[in-house]
Amino acid sequence: MTSGNPSVLAKPAVIKAGESIDPVFRQIRDIVYKACGIFQLDEKLYLLVDGCGRRMKQLGLTNSRDYWNLLTAQSSRDAELRHLLNELTIGETSLFRSQPQIDALRKVILPEIAGEKIKQITKRLRIWSAGCSTGEESYTLAMNMLEETEGLLKGWTIEILATDLNDRSVETAKAGVYGDYALRSTTDYFKRKYFTPLDGKKLQVQPEVKKLITFSRLNLQDDSKMLFMKGMDLIFCCNVLIYFDGPSKSKVINHFFSNLNFGGYFFLGTSESLLKLNDQFHLVHFPGAMAYWKPSLKSGKL
Amino acid sequence: MTLENHEAWPTMTTTVTDKIRDRIERIVTTPSIPAVFLPLVDLLSGPAEEANLDEVVRLVSYDNAIAAQCLRVASSPLFGMVKPPKSIAAAVMTLGLQRVETIVLTSCMGEAFSREKWGIDPVAFWRHSLGCAMVSRKFSEKLAGVDGERAYMAGLLHDLGFLASSMAFPEEFAVAVERACREQIPLHEAEQATMGFTHCETGRALAEKWHLAKDILDVIAHHHAPTQAGSAGSLVALVHLSDELCRVRGLDYGYYERHKVDLISDPAWSILLQDHRDLEGVDLARFTFELDESAAKVGEMVSAIFGPVAA
Numbered sequence: 001m002t003s004g005n006p007s008v009l010a011k012p013a014v015i016k017a018g019e020s021i022d023p024v025f026r027q028i029r030d031i032v033y034k035a036c037g038i039f040q041l042d043e044k045l046y047l048l049v050d051g052c053g054r055r056m057k058q059l060g061l062t063n064s065r066d067y068w069n070l071l072t073a074q075s076s077r078d079a080e081l082r083h084l085l086n087e088l089t090i091g092e093t094s095l096f097r098s099q100p101q102i103d104a105l106r107k108v109i110l111p112e113i114a115g116e117k118i119k120q121i122t123k124r125l126r127i128w129s130a131g132c133s134t135g136e137e138s139y140t141l142a143m144n145m146l147e148e149t150e151g152l153l154k155g156w157t158i159e160i161l162a163t164d165l166n167d168r169s170v171e172t173a174k175a176g177v178y179g180d181y182a183l184r185s186t187t188d189y190f191k192r193k194y195f196t197p198l199d200g201k202k203l204q205v206q207p208e209v210k211k212l213i214t215f216s217r218l219n220l221q222d223d224s225k226m227l228f229m230k231g232m233d234l235i236f237c238c239n240v241l242i243y244f245d246g247p248s249k250s251k252v253i254n255h256f257f258s259n260l261n262f263g264g265y266f267f268l269g270t271s272e273s274l275l276k277l278n279d280q281f282h283l284v285h286f287p288g289a290m291a292y293w294k295p296s297l298k299s300g301k302l
Numbered sequence: 303m304t305l306e307n308h309e310a311w312p313t314m315t316t317t318v319t320d321k322i323r324d325r326i327e328r329i330v331t332t333p334s335i336p337a338v339f340l341p342l343v344d345l346l347s348g349p350a351e352e353a354n355l356d357e358v359v360r361l362v363s364y365d366n367a368i369a370a371q372c373l374r375v376a377s378s379p380l381f382g383m384v385k386p387p388k389s390i391a392a393a394v395m396t397l398g399l400q401r402v403e404t405i406v407l408t409s410c411m412g413e414a415f416s417r418e419k420w421g422i423d424p425v426a427f428w429r430h431s432l433g434c435a436m437v438s439r440k441f442s443e444k445l446a447g448v449d450g451e452r453a454y455m456a457g458l459l460h461d462l463g464f465l466a467s468s469m470a471f472p473e474e475f476a477v478a479v480e481r482a483c484r485e486q487i488p489l490h491e492a493e494q495a496t497m498g499f500t501h502c503e504t505g506r507a508l509a510e511k512w513h514l515a516k517d518i519l520d521v522i523a524h525h526h527a528p529t530q531a532g533s534a535g536s537l538v539a540l541v542h543l544s545d546e547l548c549r550v551r552g553l554d555y556g557y558y559e560r561h562k563v564d565l566i567s568d569p570a571w572s573i574l575l576q577d578h579r580d581l582e583g584v585d586l587a588r589f590t591f592e593l594d595e596s597a598a599k600v601g602e603m604v605s606a607i608f609g610p611v612a613a
Contacts, residue, residue: 033588037587039587039588039591041591041594041595041598042595042598043595043598103558107486107558107560108560108561108562109562111560112562271591273585273587273588273591274587275585275587276585282564282566282567283565283566283586283587284562284563284564285546285547285550285551285562285563285564285565285590286550286561286562286563287549287550287554287558287559287561288550288551288552290587290590293564295567
């Protein structure tokens with residue numbers, strides 16, 4: 001029995017966590033979930049509380065009920081929700097943001113895709129980072145795929161398409177220069193292997209990583225362009241769809257479904273979900289990560 | 303998954319069945335399960351507000367080991383009491399029913415199975431068992447007509463076979479556990495590959511010996527192959543799905559499983575759907591997020607009693 005363990009002494013605060021939160025924030029969490037599928041766990045509810053706090057400060061509000069009224073009044077709710085979502089997704093852009101997602105990709109999904117493509121002569125893996133912002137996710141994917149080129153992906157062609165609506169983001173992404181904050185979850189192993197130090201404290205992504213990625217500007221609501229994004233094995237679209245209204249979101253998701261190969265996967269941000277907007281995708285679980293799966297033809301599950 | 307084709311007694315050779323029964327009989331003869339265990343778990347598995355506190359205190363007092371453990375944990379600095387509780391009643395009040403339940407369970411199992419022989423990390427085992435109990439009950443709330451208390455109990459005991467295997471087949475089971483961790487595969491697959499049978503069979507033998515109720519026994523025997531459970535299908539399917547979810551949401555056995563869970567393609571999902579059309583309306587993503595919340599609480603509770611899960 002290890003109950004005399006000193007770690008017991010170090011954690012008393014945890015047990016009381018979440019008990020003193022104003023119930024209005026749980027209601028706001030429900031509004032946010034229903035509007036865009038983002039769900040903040042109780043243990044992360046402080047992020048929502050902080051986000052609301054910043055908005056209230058900007059608006060000069062002191063009472064959370066007043067903020068609730070603003071979020072629910074028909075005249076103000078859409079605009080305010082957008083502001084709040086901006087606050088909630090701040091700081092989510094770093095490299096290696098979700099290790100469980102990377103583990104699922106390398107340990108479970110890649111072996112599965114490699115198995116499906118075993119008979120194909122030219123082996124190609126196509127990944128789309130849709131809404132790539134300033135490139136953190138795209139480079140994380142590229143580095144992890146490079147790690148596999150000596151094993152599972154030996155001899156494969158790897159193509160990563162990274163698109164964003166914002167021109168400036170795309171330019172920043174192409175430069176591939178990151179500071180401490182964006183690199184806070186990147187291990188020394190990856191920093192040494194795939195980055196070159198610049199003046200100051202910044203690191204630049206090396207050319208061998210960059211050459212896997214094509215950055216370009218794309219509007220996910222541009223139907224004609226969306227039709228061209230064919231043959232994807234994986235699509236990542238984190239914290240982008242939350243800004244879309246129901247019908248536009250549904251349209252984009254249907255595009256993604258046709259853009260994917262059978263057996264392909266679609267990843268959202270870690271606290272995002274599709275809100276049952278598409279019943280062709282299967283919600284699948286990996287340790288610590290969720291994804292939407294377009295069933296393979298041979299699984300007969302379509 | 304390899305176990306889909308696997309069945310319990312009927313298709314196993316008599317020799318293997320006899321071997322399992324014989325070992326269980328010999329190894330777990332004494333001590334048997336403490337008498338207060340089942341009544342206490344029964345009492346505690348319902349909603350907290352309905353539990354009869356006096357009855358809990360009465361049952362706890364019957365068993366020295368459980369009573370002592372309740373007093374000891376309630377006196378720990380974790381609860382910040384100025385004076386340690388002096389009576390069983392005060393200890394039970396301090397701890398809250400959920401923690402009392404964990405203590406009951408762990409003390410009882412601790413008495414029945416000598417701890418140094420456990421083939422798996424006890425902390426991870428309890429975290430998974432309590433987690434599965436909690437998820438099973440949560441799941442049952444989404445389905446009309448399912449008894450949440452039964453679901454909780456079934457979730458709690460579904461992996462009883464791990465304890466039975468640890469005691470009855472210590473060397474063989476250790477090999478299976480080592481292989482599962484090394485190859486990052488589900489434990490039952492590793493057991494099947496190395497031992498030729500799994501914790502479902504050893505658990506069943508022990509459940510028979512302990513005269514556990516038929517529905518619980520079915521869950522213990524079939525939770526990895528719910529299509530073979532026959533009439534008890536619904537409860538077995540529910541615990542199967544909860545078990546799968548636990549293993550991908552941090553209530554695992556403490557190692558990474560290369561495991562993809564596709565609930566709606568799972569045969570267990572179809573079994574449940576036959577009796578519960580309301581399952582179609584469940585928002586699985588949201589259910590998962592809510593589950594994470596409770597999972598964090600289970601994790602904290604188990605750590606508070608045992609210390610952290612070994613890395």
